[in-house]
Amino acid sequence: MNSFGEGSPGRGQAGRDLVARPMDVVPLEVPPEAPQGETLLEVEALTKHFPAHSGLFKPKQLVKAVDGVSFTVTAGETLGLVGESGCGKTTTGRLLVRLIEPTSGRIVFDGRDITHLRPGQMRPLRRDIQMIFQDPYSSLNPRHTVGAIVGAPFRIQKISTEGGVKKSVQELLELVGLSPEHYNRYPHEFSGGQRQRIGIARTLALKPKLIIADEPVSALDVSIQAQVINLLEDLQDTLGLTYLVIAHDLSVVRHISDRVAVMYLGKIAELGPRKSLYETPMHPYTVALMSAVPIPGPASTKRPKRIRLEGDVPSPLDPPPACPFHTRCWKAQDVCRQIEPPLRELRPGHRVACHFPENAPGDGAAVAGTG
Template sequence: MSPLLQVTGLTKHFPVRHGLFGRRVGAVRAVDGVSFDVAEGESLGLVGESGCGKSTTGRLVARLMAPTSGGIRYGGRDLAAIGAREMAKIRPEIQMIFQDPYSSLNPRHTVGTIIEGPMEVNGIEPPGGRASRVRELLETVGLNPEHYNRFPHEFSGGQRQRIGIARALVTEPRLIVADEPVSALDVSIQAQVINLLRRVQDDLGVAFVFIAHDLAVVRHFCHRVAVMYLGRIVEVADRESIYTRPAHPYTHALLSAVPNPDPDGRNGREVIRLTGDVPSPVDPPSGCRFRTRCWKAQEVCAEREPELIDVGGSGHRAACHFPEVTAGPS
């Protein structure tokens, strides 16, 4: 069966201009040849450092911006090749949850108006009326239906994010792009929101592209994980393979930064401290983009870009000339 979402060679370059007449002198390669797929009802986590291109990838998938090149096939149609009118017909099926619950909700609108908005834009008339549907969704996300006439400033951050989730669900989407949906929340509230999203996925069968930098959150929510570095995916696998048998040195470094509950360091990972800064996406290194910070880099890493190839079966792939793990568990 074909995947619900299939991204191939996705690229987004932002022009760099200089001088009085805005002459183009280069481009920021925010996303540079990203490929992945998401099955119906599956959750794929996109992780990496700030500036790696994961949020831009999410916005491209949701068609909030147009790609420079590449394909975004959703339900058999290439979203990168269709116009705004055709995209408007598909828009209800692809929704987005934004990172900041304080800026993503209009402070002048009531909760009811905010959640009804997508229904009004897409001409959706649910049985029983829009107001009834909104109250039903408020209950689904753990809020009181009586909150219908309240304004965003009357809610906490966690409650605002629940409103954002209700807004994303109102069109009954098949795919939700969640752009760091819990990073702006307190740790105690993060667990509540993640559990809510898991329940939504279990009950409604919604597929997720879940963008985050917190690996613990991704492990709790996602079926598969794709690790991004400087605009490209360097490793992708199911969550257990990523966390127990990481193949790419960058993935090792990310995992070593996760706090270890063992204070004496027993049974924990070796802490890897990367040297140097992330290279500029305007002028990325030749060959492997991670080589300038990698302790395993050799001459071939500068000469030839590694391909994303199978390193351990079961769809575990890594873009590294010297992957650290090549065999599955015994």
């Protein structure tokens, strides 16, 4: 799988651009100045296997956290990565910022293969790829002032700004809805939502091209969640940012994403434009996942028929062969236990890894050629 590295990266290959522009569903919130349609990030067959030490005499096992994930992120868009705990979505995010080393696969950022860059080579790129973390309590150093936290990127990258770092930091604080007077305060003086804003200000300091947000709102109260979601969207509009949002909450992902990828056991089960994926989900797992989300409303609310998935997600130590979902899938047949379904494009820009997809265009026709 390591053989991708040579040659120029295949940016913008014909037919690979997943933003389905003819479908008029995507570019709603893309600001006009953003370079539309240009691939910013390309991930190919990304894999991360962690060794698991199960015992002295037992054979060494591998946790297949991420197992051959491919997708692209277009400049100016938001890609949502959604899945349940253990599906590999956070590992994927960490691989992309190179916090951990991939086992195999390829990451191309802005036309450059960054898969095997050394830490020193990676450092200049950290200006362009930034991360927002889930827990605003553990991701800010309690002994540093807000000024020091938000100003750190400038110092680390040795960047001097017009009017000095302090002025830039205060501008950033205003940008995320905090007051410039907060400069000399410490994180413990702030609420969870305000801390998340501090983290976002730090993320924005060096005007990154790509922001990876790992569960940016799940630790916050409901009313604060809405504030941070609105802030992220406003910032995208004004600064032309590109987001990869990792979250378990399907409603949040639907609200902020242009395109959505659903992960299950280290693999992408389905990937498509938001509208297409939420209105006509094709992977049975996606269908079940959506039917499980409780919808607020009176008893008379129209709710989709709930599909009860039996049991738990299998262990990534020993994932089921072929289609990883076949152990819990009500449509599973022999072929699902024998042949891994490829990720096929069944609607414009909408791909699914299933032998028997739901809502497939032309119904049964899609099954042909898999047997």
